[in-house]
Amino acid sequence: MLNKIKSLSKKQWLMIAGALLLVVALIVTICLVCNRPSEGEIKLESIKDIEITAEDMRQYRERIGRDMDIKKAYLILFEDEASCRSFIETHGADQNPTAAGIGIIPMMENGYYNIVGKHSIEEAFDSLADGEYSKEPVVYSNMYCYLKRIGIESPVNDDEALKELIQNERYQELKKAGD
Secondary structure, three states: OHHHHHOOOHHHHHHHHHHHHHHHHHHHHHHHHHHOOOOOOOOOOOHHHOOOOHHHHHHHHHHHOOOOOEEEEEEEEEOOHHHHHHHHHHHOOOOOHHHHOOOEOOOOOOOOEEOOOOHHHHHHHHOOOOOOEOOOOEEEOOEEEEEEEEEEEOHHHOHHHHHHHHHHHHHHHHHHHHO
16 A cells, blocks of 8 residues: 555646645635525624614613612621621721631622622611621621621613623624524
């Protein structure tokens, strides 16, 4: 077999190379034709290609209201009320009370805990001003909690964040329609 390959002439090598080149070109052409968007189908190069108008943003703000707010707080849990009260007296006014290293600190990915949806602590949060902390332990999940309000962040207040949110939603809708 090896001798047979070695014995091929230059003309035969050129024919084999040409045939392989033709097969590769055919495969590339088929791939391009099959992946071409059909007529009327939107082909997005980037999610940023989705145009969002001021009217779109106004309607979206009305539709979602305050539902996507992020209520940022420091939350530290204690097993007994006395430990929580002691912490409030000693570290309640600290800029970053989690730095004290006392109590159980739930996972706070971005340096805060989002308390939206946790009814009992959300009520306490709503009664505080930004930077204020609860003077009394807040009962949550059978534990006593220290709660300090950092603030509320809402994507509806930030035009760029809202635009990105709408673009992502529309992109998902277009993608779903194309499947």
